[in-house]
Amino acid sequence: MISTRQPVYSHLVEGFGTVAITPVDPAADSALIHGWVTQERARFWGMGEASRELVQEIYEDVDRRTTHHAFIVSRDGEQVALFQTYDCAEDRVSECYEVQPGDVGLHLLIGPSKGAAEHGFTSSLLTVFLGFQFSVGKARRVIAEPDARNEKAIAVLVRNGFATGPEIELPEIDLPEVYLPAKKARLTVYDPRAAAASA
Template sequence: MTTASTRTPVHTHLVEGFGTVTITPVDPAADSARIHSWVTEERARFWGMGEADRELVQEIYEDVDRRTTHHAFMVGLDGEQVALFQTYDCAEDRVSECYEVRPGDVGVHLLIGPSGGAARHGFTGGLMEAFLAYLFTDGGALRVVAEPDARNAKAIALLERTGFELGPEVELPEIDLPEVYLPAKPARLAFLSRPTAAR
């Protein structure tokens, strides 16, 4: 049995007709078993961690936890963990080699956990509302940048429905460092600027 994270949420957002979404920093030791169970499913193949064991997943998120430029969060809906959400400073990430980074660009990755029951209409849209509220307020983003795998048509369609403007298809370069390895990846850039009312 895994231990629930004891960390305090950085953001809580009530989505009308959906529920209360909480965004809480990942606790690598407490959350690694759940994250491992999600990232090793076939449906999560584009996440790129399908062959990882639980110990490696914990090590990866311990590395993220030490960084000031990259952050990982467990997302709760009315108290149940439903997604993994990551943000990063685009200027300090490999995506910076693929486009001209602006001040205030914050990159995102999102993995929805497996559904415990019947599919719920508007589920991902409700989570996206909460994520963007966090990013454009507490998260300090002026523009959100996504770079899903270019072959992940579902993720690209979700970004378009959410209002993102699609950018070019790029090749994210390989990263081969002692503490982290990321293979090269074809990605589709997408951008969403901060609403004028939030400035």
């Protein structure tokens, strides 16, 4: 199935390529996302045992919400990452820190590489996505809460200007439409004002 959704943002990164950000089409993208989230490398995403049908249902639920959004990120037309955002005030992370107006949460999953690892690949995608959030969205800060054991993800965020905060425990969510187990995470914050001051 081919998605009919169009990019909501694109940016040419010199020496890297054109990065495009397109809202997830649950029906068209579920097979791709399922292939990514069920790999061992994506274990911290928490969907390793999910069926393709469940993946589609999860992203249909995200698609219905006004507070949560999912995006496929492409580089020169090749789908390479899944990014999700959420209104921190409407998410379980709000129970773990003092949410400020304009706090937007971020989850990112880089798709499997088809060749050798490329230095700066994730940073280039993340830089474009942050640009999208601050220029098109209403973000004032971006909050990420990777699994506390995911040292690689935390290091990438820090290299891209996120400040590390405390280890937190995201509470269990057990509702008819969604179940999320409790998770120990590392709170990280990207504040463009602080980043500019330290540059």
